[in-house]
Amino acid sequence: MKKYEWIFIDFDGTLVDSLNSLYNVYLNFLKKFNIVGNKNEFTKLNGPTLTEIVSYFKKRYNINENESELLKTYEHEIELSYSQNVKPIPGREILLDFFRKNGYNVALVTSCSQKIILSYLNDHNWNSFFDVIIYGDLVTHSKPDPEIYNLALTKAKCDREKILVLEDSENGYISAKKAGLNCIVVHNKSQQEIFSLFQ
Numbered sequence: 001m002k003k004y005e006w007i008f009i010d011f012d013g014t015l016v017d018s019l020n021s022l023y024n025v026y027l028n029f030l031k032k033f034n035i036v037g038n039k040n041e042f043t044k045l046n047g048p049t050l051t052e053i054v055s056y057f058k059k060r061y062n063i064n065e066n067e068s069e070l071l072k073t074y075e076h077e078i079e080l081s082y083s084q085n086v087k088p089i090p091g092r093e094i095l096l097d098f099f100r101k102n103g104y105n106v107a108l109v110t111s112c113s114q115k116i117i118l119s120y121l122n123d124h125n126w127n128s129f130f131d132v133i134i135y136g137d138l139v140t141h142s143k144p145d146p147e148i149y150n151l152a153l154t155k156a157k158c159d160r161e162k163i164l165v166l167e168d169s170e171n172g173y174i175s176a177k178k179a180g181l182n183c184i185v186v187h188n189k190s191q192q193e194i195f196s197l198f199q
Helices: 019-031 039-044 050-060 067-084 092-101 114-123 147-156 170-178 191-196
Strands: 006-009 105-109 132-134 163-167 182-185
Touching (some): 006 147, 019 039, 019 067, 050 067, 092 105, 092 191, 105 147, 132 147, 147 163, 163 170, 170 182
Parallel strands (some): 006 105, 006 163, 105 132
16 A cells, blocks of 8 residues: 555746756846845745745835846746756656556646746647646745645645655745654655655
């Protein structure tokens, strides 16, 4: 009998190699306002939604532009980055296929917007890998708040001990743990190490 029935899996840095591209978007966006970004701040922003990130920029750096215009600009740059630069992490499609073929239910739990995710999944024919998708725009409070994983729990209708979360960031890990879920940070794990969790 399988130890887990559901896999809750993050997107950025867990399934797709997006962080370097997103870091460049972050740097270039701030550069327009003569602000120099840094890796520490970017890492802290791995988890919040785009709306929260733009709101943070506006307050933190006293940017005068309208928040909705800032969001539109930042979102456009992010969308371009996903369509042109963001590739699946090698072996992750094999992992998703393994879950499907071995009867695991899979929920994609991401701070990304529905628009970005659906476009990416369509472009890569990944729609069939996921039973449930929880987008960042479905919640009020993003990671590290547990709201997004609590929503995934509601959709899965499964006992917590039958769920394993795969995450890449500290914010994601904290979010999952606050929701009472088992979580493995796979950022530095090999494909073989990840597969060993299911043997």
